[in-house]
Amino acid sequence: MKVIYTYTDEAPALATHSLLPVIEAFAGKAGVDVETRDISLAARILAKFPDLLTDTQRVPDALAELGALATTPEANIIKLPNVSASLPQLKAAVTELQAAGYAVPDYPEDPRTEAEISARAAYDSVKGSAVNPVLREGNSDRRAPASVKGFARKHPHSMGAWSPESKSHVTTMLDGDFRHSEVSVTLAAADTLRIEHVSADGTVTVLKESLPVLAGEIVDASVMRRAALDAFLAQQIADAKAEGVLFSVHLKATMMKVSDPIIFGRVVEAFFPAVFAEHGAALTSVGADPDDGLASVLAALGRLPSAEREAVEAAIAAGYESGPSLAMVDSDKGITNLHVPSDVIIDASMPAAIRSSGQMWNTAGELQDTKYVIPDSSYAPLYAETVDFCREHGAFDPTTMGTTPNVGLMAQKAEEYGSHDKTFEIGAAGTVRVVDAAGTVLLSHDVAAGDVWRACQTKDAPVRNWVELAVDRARATGSPAVFWLDETRAHDAQVLVKVRAHLAELDTDGLTIEVMDVADATRYTLDRARRGEDTISVTGNVLRDYLTDLFPIMELGTSAKMLSIVPLMNGGGLFETGAGGSAPKHVQQLVKEDHLRWDSLGEFLALAVSLEFLAEKTDNPRAGLLGAALDEATGRLLEEGRSPARRVGEIDNRGSHYYLALYWAQALAAQTTDPELAALFAGLAGDLAAAEETIVGELAAVQGNPVDLGGYYHVDRTRTDAVMRPSATLNGLIDAF
Template identity: 55%
Template sequence: MNQSNEKILYTITDEAPRLATYSLLPIVKKFAEAADVVVDTKDISLASRIIANFPDYLTEEQRLPYDLGELGKLVHKPEANIIKLPNISASIPQIKAAVKELQEKGYNIPNFPEKPQTDEEKRIRAAFNIVKGSAANPVLRMGNADRRVPIPVKNYAKSHPHSMGEWTKESKSHVATMNSGDLLHNEIATTITDQTAGNSTIEFVDTSGKKTILKEKLALIPGEIIDASVMSKKALRAFLEEEVKDAKAKDVLFSVHLKATMMKVSDPIIFGHVVSVYFKEVFTKYAETFEQLGINSNNGLAELYTKIKELPPEKQKEITDDINTCYENNPKLAMVDSDNGITNLHVPSKVIIDASMPAAIRMGGKMWGSDGKAYDTKFVIPDSTYAGVFQTTIDYCKEHGAYNPSTMGTVQNIGLMAEKAEEYGSHDKTFEIHGEGIVRVVSETNEILLERPVEDGDFFRMCQAKDLPIQDWVKLAVTRAKATSYPTVFWLDEKRAHDAELIKKIKVYLKDYDTSGLDIKIMNLEKATQNACELIHQGKDTIAVSGNVLRDYLTDLFPILEVGTSAKMLSIVPLMQGGGLFETGAGGSAPKHVQQFIQENHLRWDSLGAFMAIPISLTHFGERMKNQKALILAETLNKAIEQYLDNNKSPSRKVKELDNRGSHFYLAMYWAQALAAQTKDAEMKERFAKLATVLAENELKITNELLAVQGHPVDLHGYYKPDDELATKAMRPSETFNNALNAL
């Protein structure tokens, strides 16, 4: 029996993964009971995080504990065992929408203050900043990432290849990126010594000598790498204006690719410049009106359309006509949703580079136009730090044609991300600068560690990567290289300041291991990409060892080409204190899935990522607690997943066909059958034989019950915070299946 309080914690998140949880979690809990494994939940959804951050505004009944904060403490303990589902990386428009929904439900949450003036407004803004962007990941990721496509998924993709668009050498699609003035070209870096460690300060000193403290008490410890850079507003806008003209001249779609959700300070600013450059005449002509209405280009075109509704109809028409003139005079915009006229510039949270670029490459370098047809595209990635990865991949596809999923190899990833490593941990050290002068990082002993000249409107960014996570990252890379014998490449460029510091450390730490017989190299990004493209084209496998942001990009790029989606990735985070965080794939398509579910009661979300995480979590628990039954659950679940894939029980995209709920039923049936067939535990064998028989005998009845509810709208009484009772009823509509589980 499990005498300790240790348990598996399953996260409640947002959108489609949240809806799927209403169906899948009861199954997992019932099976886990047989091994005396407690599966509990922690709610880290956007709505929950907002509620938890404003207790003073709510009644006692409405208040919620800050579950993310509790998990943030747990990941530093060896007993941590967390299954992390995808959650919203909240943009400001999403936060506003969530607040509006909560207010309508009776929660007295304050409005998001765009330009806080009073102390109270500043306090409110600070509370919202805690939930903005990808708030959960940096808190939970106290380990480095081991991400790969599971073998059953890879084998299924080879035998059931997904569609790939055609690439031709004549394709006009290309990446446009800055060659000066951006974060890459302005970056400087250093490694902290015993003498420079301590509480540092980031300060802005303007040309008159006036000093403004941007951040104080920034703890720096010996051995960590810090870097600083600046994005020049002047250079950025000049680049964007040139690329708008060039896209028009080349007759290709114009699209911007950023990550305004994760890079929650820097990328919304870049996005805002793209919007205000493309619609330059409109933002210039109506500058005063937009100021009065509180229109911020950083929030996209959708907010502009909403806010001008406050104006008289004739003024609205005048502005709309001028917007349409910009559309006519400028290149056509890539669309996020052609049917509903949602452009690439409507909402910053819909511009997610790690999802959008691989999808376009998979389509043969094309994106959708407003007429619903696919066209060659200019992919605008302003900062050049990682742009070369995508251009190199495009060049390879132009030369060699589209990949063949039936024969291509795989790119696994070991990613440096522990303790908020690198750019994704830079939000609290990124600042938009107002004025001209110097931003500098100053040590406790008043030594200037880093400094960058800035002009009005530039943004400054500082990043950190601590030494112990770097050591752990190198160790994980060597471990995987030994386990697989795959060529293993550190994707780092010695010409980049930050990478140069990393390379020094890697060369030292690799000496701690016996690497004889292993193929471990360091390559710059373009060479590493070319190498990976060549290997997988030949059907060979490789491991990419990368920094944090590049980890995110690569673990979408290659899986989307290999297996059609990144949602089926196996993502293991061995926490540095001995616990485990098991992530379940990407959630970029989740909003569209919810939209279809609400309209048709058909959820096409594939829970395969969660399926894959559960046996790893059970294995971790079983080994730690010496719980043989938990290990049997894990082993049999892996067999069930293989059967699930072999029998093609993944959700269909079409209504009145198998959906997410049906896929959960089949997983449960196959899992029960595998448990009934195993011979290691007689009690479990007998227990699950009964369930396996009941489910098999009632297969047709259950699937019919699951299909019968489809084709009608569903009201969940909320998008960000659905009514639990209604959602449970909607996601568990088969009484026969529910009764069989309850009998277990």
């Protein structure tokens, strides 16, 4: 068994250039092999087009390789945050690769030829949350390590003060959305299903020819009705104007990579109705796509004739004037909540707002009460209840707040809602139905043009494993475990049948196991957290994503400090390193002033558990000592304030890695279990300590100047090594070791 360390994107990838040499040096002394696999967005794109590349340009399909490894007992994968590419991000990566000499095709907006259809399918398999479903052959166990939680209590992060008079609130649809239209069925036997559209005249169009299912598998279908969505959005825009609050929309345009960009585009159109009513055809003709956000529309204006461009610009200005104030992503640059769908990913944007007094930034760069528009009501109650709770009770106190670990259902692509292969924008009125091999209609919806229809699968084995994991965590911690399931929702009702059957087979004596809908579970958990009590949240895939940002951001100040373990169902391990929502801003700062404030704490935590896992699986006690010493070094790093700071001239990611190496070597030199190993590290520990002033000086000396990485999605590795390893003294010690 080896440690497979993934190379991903943005700030986590940059940090890898600095941290990985330390990991490889230390692991080698314990007989542990460390290998990397490149699953960055750029590498995933290149792997799809080997026939268009030269021999030296071709890259292996590392994601497919790791997906296969994840189904074996030998898997020991450390997975860093990667870009879940929205369409604008995907196009930007393609453009960058083309400029670097890679002959990958343009993204086909309207594929017609066989080559275009093939290229579109390849790109669609890369965009959105393409990595996680492949690697996650197990369910999720995410929690704040005791050392991190203790540090947050002793050194609390800032929390904005809430006013009881705050007008901030969450609004969601009461009908016509995915939640209210959902239907669900559990298959009695294995089968191959088909998804088809039947028009009013009886014409049948196959949307998905083959959908294999297993016995016991749950299949859902639901529809977001365009007419209901448009009416809802128009009302919320008018209400925001009347109430004097900012208008914002919060979606998941990466994980739900087909459904939510379409909904985002509807919001852009609803905010500027005259623009699209009067100029929609002209904008479409020059490639403006509201699904890609307002930025796409603005970028396309230069391709219009001057008279038409001026008319559109005037209509946009009038839309700003007549509508409510928009929440801003970047007030200084004029980037609004509607500019780019990937700028307002709900699991990052909503916790940030809740932590900031329940407010967002306005055009003046000031915080203001906000209307948070979350169209689909499936999970909106999580944020609605949290906003209401904070308005009533005030901001949470990190020094006393309880912790909320999560056991999340996600194995084998469970609950992958809104993904490309089973989500469709409807072109004409009719009926969409799911049909089994015998021709029996299992699920169906009447649909209209512009509706978004989606299906989803959840296999039985992951549900069983999820329930077992939840019971194990409840027994290990003594905390109550709450299944966030709603009897009145079609999918949840099917899951609950399985949950109750599996619970009846397990020993739950003395444990507190509850079942609550989203609103009740949120209130219950928040109230316990306010009293300093811990609660295990046991959730489906989407809520897993949302809760493991919301609660860590309130508890710890960031979701990057969570320990994320995925016990793979076939015996291997996947160790995730936290969220990467802030990674783009960190890259921007590095390029501007050679200071990287990305915190690799998640990588430290994941590596320690990975080493302990390897030690147990391979009977390698030195790997276990390496992991234990790394835990000790991480705790010391926190206590001594060696985490990256925000400003130039202060310690950054590279300095943090130096101190980790120092403390890790010292911990290994001090342990008495393996004197030979201690002796191996004693010299390095002494050399690193003796050179502290020189190394810190070399790391600080480079800060303050712009750097060139040779790319964003596809950096020049040699240049990036030089940027991320600027201390010749440190490099010499680590490389010689």
